[in-house]
Amino acid sequence: MATDIHELLNSLTLKEKIGQLQQLPPFLYIADLKNEVYGTVRDLGITEEDVFLSGSVLGIRNASEMIDVQKAYLKRSRHQIPLVIMADIIHGYETIFPIPLAMAASFDPEVARKAARIAAIEAQTAGIHVSFAPMADVSRDPRWGRVMEGSGEDVCLAKAFAKATVEGFQHDGIEKIGNMASCVKHFAGYGKVQAGRDYHAVEMSMNEWYNTYLPPYEAALKAGARLVMAAFNTFNGVPASISPFLMRETLRDRLLFDGVTITDYDSLQQVIAHGAAYDQRDAARLGMTAGIDIEMGSATYVKYLESLITEGVIDESLLDQAVLRILELKRDLGLFENPFKGADLDAEKALVRSEAHLQAAEKLAETASVLLRNDNHALPFMTHDTVALIGPYARSRSTNGGWSWHGDIEHNETLEEALIRHKATISLVSDADNKEALSDHDKTMIKAADVVVLAIGEHWRDSGEARSKSMIALDEGQIELVRFAKTVSKRVVVVLYGGRPLVLDDIVLADAVLMTWFLGSRASSVIARTLLGNISPSGKLPMTFPKNNGQIPIHYDHLNTGRPNLRDGNPYVTQYIDVQNEPLYPFGYGLTYADIVIKDLQVDREIMAKGDVLHIDLTLQNNSDVTSEDVVQIYVRDVVSLPVRPVKEMKAFKRVKLSGHQSVVVGFDLGPEAFSYVAENGHVILDSGLFEIHAGMDSQKTIKRLIEMR
Numbered sequence: 001m002a003t004d005i006h007e008l009l010n011s012l013t014l015k016e017k018i019g020q021l022q023q024l025p026p027f028l029y030i031a032d033l034k035n036e037v038y039g040t041v042r043d044l045g046i047t048e049e050d051v052f053l054s055g056s057v058l059g060i061r062n063a064s065e066m067i068d069v070q071k072a073y074l075k076r077s078r079h080q081i082p083l084v085i086m087a088d089i090i091h092g093y094e095t096i097f098p099i100p101l102a103m104a105a106s107f108d109p110e111v112a113r114k115a116a117r118i119a120a121i122e123a124q125t126a127g128i129h130v131s132f133a134p135m136a137d138v139s140r141d142p143r144w145g146r147v148m149e150g151s152g153e154d155v156c157l158a159k160a161f162a163k164a165t166v167e168g169f170q171h172d173g174i175e176k177i178g179n180m181a182s183c184v185k186h187f188a189g190y191g192k193v194q195a196g197r198d199y200h201a202v203e204m205s206m207n208e209w210y211n212t213y214l215p216p217y218e219a220a221l222k223a224g225a226r227l228v229m230a231a232f233n234t235f236n237g238v239p240a241s242i243s244p245f246l247m248r249e250t251l252r253d254r255l256l257f258d259g260v261t262i263t264d265y266d267s268l269q270q271v272i273a274h275g276a277a278y279d280q281r282d283a284a285r286l287g288m289t290a291g292i293d294i295e296m297g298s299a300t301y302v303k304y305l306e307s308l309i310t311e312g313v314i315d316e317s318l319l320d321q322a323v324l325r326i327l328e329l330k331r332d333l334g335l336f337e338n339p340f341k342g343a344d345l346d347a348e349k350a351l352v353r354s355e356a357h358l359q360a361a362e363k364l365a366e367t368a369s370v371l372l373r374n375d376n377h378a379l380p381f382m383t384h385d386t387v388a389l390i391g392p393y394a395r396s397r398s399t400n401g402g403w404s405w406h407g408d409i410e411h412n413e414t415l416e417e418a419l420i421r422h423k424a425t426i427s428l429v430s431d432a433d434n435k436e437a438l439s440d441h442d443k444t445m446i447k448a449a450d451v452v453v454l455a456i457g458e459h460w461r462d463s464g465e466a467r468s469k470s471m472i473a474l475d476e477g478q479i480e481l482v483r484f485a486k487t488v489s490k491r492v493v494v495v496l497y498g499g500r501p502l503v504l505d506d507i508v509l510a511d512a513v514l515m516t517w518f519l520g521s522r523a524s525s526v527i528a529r530t531l532l533g534n535i536s537p538s539g540k541l542p543m544t545f546p547k548n549n550g551q552i553p554i555h556y557d558h559l560n561t562g563r564p565n566l567r568d569g570n571p572y573v574t575q576y577i578d579v580q581n582e583p584l585y586p587f588g589y590g591l592t593y594a595d596i597v598i599k600d601l602q603v604d605r606e607i608m609a610k611g612d613v614l615h616i617d618l619t620l621q622n623n624s625d626v627t628s629e630d631v632v633q634i635y636v637r638d639v640v641s642l643p644v645r646p647v648k649e650m651k652a653f654k655r656v657k658l659s660g661h662q663s664v665v666v667g668f669d670l671g672p673e674a675f676s677y678v679a680e681n682g683h684v685i686l687d688s689g690l691f692e693i694h695a696g697m698d699s700q701k702t703i704k705r706l707i708e709m710r
């Protein structure tokens with residue numbers, strides 16, 4: 001019989017209600033709390049009673065720990081409301097998939113959906129009920145370390161991946177074992193931190209908010225995400241965790257979200273440091289007023305809400321609304337019927353890191369690498385080619401990337417092992433990450449090899465939370481390695497690892513550059529198979545690669561300005577005097593081993609009425625013998641508008657597979673939403689007048705058609 005959560009709410013004491021808003025780490029329930037009284041419990045200023053009144057847990061190690069925690073909690077609980085277990089299951093649980101930015105590079109939302117689905121199946125065996133994913137923060141600034149957790153610079157791509165990730169986690173209902181509730185984050189605008197510096201301020205025009213940064217969160221909510229996590233940053237001067245504009249006007253009133261809101265770690269207490277509150281009592285008041293339900297990592301609610309309510313500062317109805325939303329989530333997760341939902345030691349053994357899941361991780365990683373250069377078909381090489389494999393990633397297992405706590409890299413293959421397993425002929429392996437570390441013997445072998453593979457890039461810890469960088473360049477030693485190899489070798493291939501776009505500098509001297517991000521548990525096998533031609537790379541850049549740090553922030557959907565640079569010699573145009581405006585590699589760019597081009601672009605009408613659907617047909621032609629997938633992209637420009645609109649905005653994309661010399665017709669339908677934008681007052685606008693329709697294999701080289709909207 002379904003629990004009547006209103007009856008349950010009415011049966012709770014004020015302290016019990018407030019307890020439901022608190023989220024704590026799991027060890028507090030099973031450790032010797034007398035020890036913890038001098039640790040986390042004391043730091044939070046809470047009591048043992050508070051610990052056993054709390055409503056949710058952040059993180060859990062496995063099924064056994066979850067069962068112990070839940071049992072210990074319920075044993076001391078008067079109301080018998082189970083704990084809900086939440087965790088960061090970002091791109092896999094123990095089977096690790098490519099980092100989210102790499103999944104976005106596949107331009108295939110099914111990759112994210114399938115990855116989230118498997119991640120949920122595995123994490124659920126540990127009794128985890130909520131995943132703090134997707135991160136739907138659009139970002140145009142690769143200095144920000146957390147770009148690795150998102151889907152890049154483009155709103156269309158970010159919407160598609162946010163939706164797919166939520167649907168992957170929640171699947172056919174969060175009440176079912178193997179499915180999890182999704183918590184979209186970080187609300188809002190976290191990807192726009194000033195200067196790419198983590199936790200910094202965010203200033204957001206309503207034009208940017210409605211047209212670029214809000215839509216991916218909205219897409220996650222439309223897909224049914226049950227929770228929203230507040231961001232650390234201020235949003236136009238107001239810390240997001242206490243922003244009525246974000247948490248009430250936008251979430252509740254505009255988006256009609258009726259799920260649970262949760263702070264980020266300690267972000268409610270941080271409003272004091274922000275300068276928005278004098279003390280924790282004030283923070284608690286502001287959080288409850290703004291509509292934050294669960295407090296993670298700090299305990300201002302547990303310590304001050306009771307007095308705020310009894311003194312009439314906060315109306316108890318606000319607390320009741322928050323508690324009801326939490327009880328509704330627990331009910332819908334089926335926790336009242338089964339407080340241990342999902343926790344299953346046998347399932348854990350059978351499903352976690354199963355061969356089927358690892359094979360899926362390999363399959364899903366195949367389309368995420370981005371081939372940036374491939375001069376003279378340097379790639380793929382043959383198994384009989386002698387390979388000198390050099391660099392810090394030659395023998396590394398660290399291919400999981402950040403936010404992969406449960407993934408044990410010791411299970412991962414190294415690139416050397418994978419190349420050998422796939423029958424490559426390795427003549428030399430060296431971990432050298434600079435030229436000086438090469439012995440004379442190494443140099444001799446490098447000269448003699450048919451191909452030098454430099455496995456280099458960022459350390460995996462250089463991206464993720466609190467990992468912003470002022471210079472996104474590679475170590476000089478690694479660049480020197482490329483320069484040296486280029487002077488002595490017939491063929492230089494760079495396999496690049498990283499959690500963000502990178503300034504490549506002389507890396508581009510290499511004959512081939514393959515951006516492999518961090519592809520997860522089966523990264524090395526996918527990379528080896530790509531280098532050997534078993535896979536044709538087909539990923540596309542989800543974020544622009546700048547020529548240098550000075551170009552940042554840089555993104556393809558920029559405004560034209562009044563003095564666009566037409567390269568006609570006029571110096572009084574928008575430009576730098578020391579570097580071109582164009583990036584090194586644009587959004588949507590990526591080569592394959594084939595040669596797939598757009599032969600023709602047809603629109604089914606040149607004059608449209610508002611509300612019409614424009615049908616586009618384009619012919620893709622593979623001018624090579626090689627079968628490959630590629631991604632064709634459709635961009636739209638509203639030529640005359642106020643406020644002015646970007647020179648192009650991606651509105652659709654499709655991943656297509658072509659055999660050698662095959663051509664196919666690919667169709668798209670663009671409805672009114674592809675031509676509309678949101679005005680600063682929040683109203684949707686569809687202009688009359690001219691629109692450009694662009695089709696391209698990247699955002700820079702496109703074929704254009706004009707249509708008129710009447």
Ligand code: GLC
Binds near residue numbers: 058185265465
């Ligand atoms: C972190 C992150 C957030 C994560 C949370 C719980 O600080 O900002 O993305 O979900 O804390 O670990």
